[in-house]
Amino acid sequence: MATIKPFRAYRPKKGLEAQIAALPYDVYNREEACTVVKGKPLSFLNIDRAETQFDASVGTYDDVVYQKAHDLLWEMIGRGDFVQEEKPVYYLYELTMNGRVQTGIVACASVEDYQNQIIKKHENTRADKELDRIRHVETCKAQTGPIFLAYRANNILREIILRTKNGEALYDFTTEDGIRHCVWVIDNDSDIAAIQNTFAQIGQIYIADGHHRCASAVKVGLRRREQNPAYTGAEEFNYFLSVLFADEELMIMDYNRVVKDLNNLSKAAFLEGIEKVFDIVEKGEKCRKPAKKGQVAMFFDSIWYLLDVKEAYQSDDPVEGLDVAVLQKYILSPLLGIEDPKTDKRIDFVGGIRGMEELERRVNTDAKVAFAMYPTSIDELFHVADANMLMPPKSTWFEPKLRSGLFIHSI
Numbered sequence: 094m095a096t097i098k099p100f101r102a103y104r105p106k107k108g109l110e111a112q113i114a115a116l117p118y119d120v121y122n123r124e125e126a127c128t129v130v131k132g133k134p135l136s137f138l139n140i141d142r143a144e145t146q147f148d149a150s151v152g153t154y155d156d157v158v159y160q161k162a163h164d165l166l167w168e169m170i171g172r173g174d175f176v177q178e179e180k181p182v183y184y185l186y187e188l189t190m191n192g193r194v195q196t197g198i199v200a201c202a203s204v205e206d207y208q209n210q211i212i213k214k215h216e217n218t219r220a221d222k223e224l225d226r227i228r229h230v231e232t233c234k235a236q237t238g239p240i241f242l243a244y245r246a247n248n249i250l251r252e253i254i255l256r257t258k259n260g261e262a263l264y265d266f267t268t269e270d271g272i273r274h275c276v277w278v279i280d281n282d283s284d285i286a287a288i289q290n291t292f293a294q295i296g297q298i299y300i301a302d303g304h305h306r307c308a309s310a311v312k313v314g315l316r317r318r319e320q321n322p323a324y325t326g327a328e329e330f331n332y333f334l335s336v337l338f339a340d341e342e343l344m345i346m347d348y349n350r351v352v353k354d355l356n357n358l359s360k361a362a363f364l365e366g367i368e369k370v371f372d373i374v375e376k377g378e379k380c381r382k383p384a385k386k387g388q389v390a391m392f393f394d395s396i397w398y399l400l401d402v403k404e405a406y407q408s409d410d411p412v413e414g415l416d417v418a419v420l421q422k423y424i425l426s427p428l429l430g431i432e433d434p435k436t437d438k439r440i441d442f443v444g445g446i447r448g449m450e451e452l453e454r455r456v457n458t459d460a461k462v463a464f465a466m467y468p469t470s471i472d473e474l475f476h477v478a479d480a481n482m483l484m485p486p487k488s489t490w491f492e493p494k495l496r497s498g499l500f501i502h503s504i
Contacts, residue, residue, distance in 0.1 A: 095211050095244075096203040097292035098332060099181035099285050103235075103501035104276075106176050109135060111266040113174070114274065114496035117238055118142050119222075119305075123153055135174065137498025140165045141229075141237060154225060159232040166233050166501070175501065182280045183288055184500065185257055186336050189273040190493040195342040196254055198288065199276075199500050201332035202242060202298065204314040207307065212242070213297060213478035216304045216486075226309035236310050236334040236502040239495050241302035243471065246339040249291045253284050264499070272493045292337075299478050301343065301471075302491045307333065313504070334502040336495055340471045346445030347382075347468045348490040349452055350420070351460040353439045356430040360394060363428060363462075367391075370423040371400035380449040383467040389420060390449075390465035392456050411476040416466055417488045424464075435486045444490040 105113045112133070118141035121129060126142040139145060143162035144153045151157060169175055184199035206212045230236055257277050264276040279285060292298075300307055310333035317330035324331070355363050367373060371389070381390045381397040387407060389400040406423060408414040413422070425431040431440050441460070443451055445468065452463035469489050477484050 095206055095292045095295045095298050097198075097200045097298075097335075097337065098203075098289060099183045099279075100201045100329070100332070100334075100502055101178045101181055102184065102199070103170055103175040103177050103503060104184075104499060105264075106174055107263070109174055110264040110274075110276075110499065111268070113137050113498040114266075114268065115141065115498050116494055117497055120494065135169070137237070137496075140169075140233070141497055154228075159228050162229060163233045166235065166237070178278070178280075180280070181285075182278055183285060184263075185254060185275075185277040185279065186495070186499070187258065187273075187275040187277075188493045188495070189275075190271070193344065195338055195344070195493075196258065197241075197336035197338040197342070197495075198250070198254070198279075199239065199334075199336050200288075201329075201502060202240070202335040202337075204311050204331050204333065205326070206298065207311050207333075210481070211296065211298060212300065212307075213481075214300045214304055214307070215474055215478045215482075215484045215488075216300075217483055218305050218308045222305045223309045223312065226306055227312055230309060230313045230504070231316075234504060236306075236504065238303070238306050238334070238497045239500060240300065240307045240310070240333060240335045241491065241495055242335045242337045243299045243301045243340055243343060243474075244292075244295055244297070244337055245475075246341045247291055247295065249287060251339065253279070253287060257284070268496070270493075274496060274499075276499065297475075297479065298337065299475060301338070301474070302489070310334070317504070328504075329502065330504040332502070334500060340475070343471050344492065345468045345471060345474070346490040346492050347466045348417070348487045349443045349445065349466055350425070350434075350464045350487075351441045351443060351452060351455045352425070352429050352431065352462050352464075353441075353459065354429075354461050356428065358428065363393075366428045367400060367424060370406050371402055374399045374401075380453065382449060382465060383416075386416060386467050386470075387419075388467055389416065392452050392463040392465070393461070411473070411480045412482050412484065415469060415473060415477075415484065415488060417469065417485050420464055420466070421485055429462075442487040444492075446490065446492050 112135040115137040187196040262275045314330045376397045391398045
């Protein structure tokens with residue numbers, strides 16, 4: 094069963110939270126990160142992407158970059174920009190986007206549970222991306238970006254969350270993108286025990302987002318175990334920073350595809366190939382979103398189409414039945430020649446947060462065809478993970494994004 098424990102977070106001094114909180118490190122490239130941190134000396138992105146503190150002659154993954162991240166973090170802690178709780182506690186972290194609210198429990202999850210597949214994944218990770226965060230965590234001696242976990246809703250946890258939110262929030266601020274962020278501290282001993290005991294009866298926790306951060310934190314913990322053969326399991330390096338959301342709280346947005354050419358197919362041949370697997374209905378120039386599972390909206394040659402997969406090509410398999418898998422198997426691979434969407438430069442992925450108009454813009458500028466997907470559901474994610482299977486790349490897009498810098502877990 095799951096071990097989800099309270100911890101003594103380093104968190105922003107009251108009044109500095111809005112200046113410190115930053116979007117995750119991996120939503121920016123280096124140039125974008127450098128622009129974002131200008132004039133924002135307290136932004137946590139300075140620490141998460143410490144290459145922003147150097148000119149272009151210093152590589153993103155140079156040793157001095159990781160050391161700079163360490164120095165900036167512990168300088169801020171030393172001068173009181175961050176404070177630490179007196180005892181292990183849980184926190185609630187509420188995010189509100191466009192009137193929609195989701196609330197998670199901030200805690201530390203167990204390396205052991207990840208190894209034993211109590212914490213389940215649905216994506217593969219890349220060694221190079223893991224290595225970056227491994228070095229960041231090891232050098233900083235802290236986990237700075239929370240892993241986004243999900244669990245099936247529970248009445249006891251729901252009651253504690255609702256009751257806690259009736260009290261005064263520790264933080265309440267709105268970021269430039271219009272997302273409201275609120276934080277409460279759960280320091281009541283009976284609530285702490287109830288949360289820990291309730292999770293101890295939950296058999297499955299799921300990684301929703303942050304597979305690379307999670308894998309990296311686990312590998313750092315395992316290295317520390319090797320370096321400390323007398324470890325007891327209680328050491329902080331045996332746990333990693335997480336925010337856990339009930340499935341009923343979460344919204345997965347569409348993760349769409351644009352392709353730069355037709356793989357030398359004529360328009361007629363391309364549409365004919367699609368018609369073998371999908372029923373095609375031409376919808377005209379107005380944006381069309383898919384309305385249900387099994388339906389894809391396609392923008393091609395200035396026209397929107399709705400594609401409905403024929404019954405013969407539908408599947409009950411947890412992975413093969415995903416809309417993104419159907420698109421890959423019957424259009425992207427055989428027609429457009431995209432065998433590996435992770436590495437093929439002819440395909441790009443557009444998060445649903447950017448809207449359907451972005452797909453039109455791309456087709457009108459640097460792409461030939463766009464596919465708008467019906468969002469993968471949280472139940473589909475759970476089914477894939479429960480079957481110990483992996484989703485195709487770029488299957489899920491979660492919004493809003495958790496901010497870094499609100500909670501630091503020292504290891």
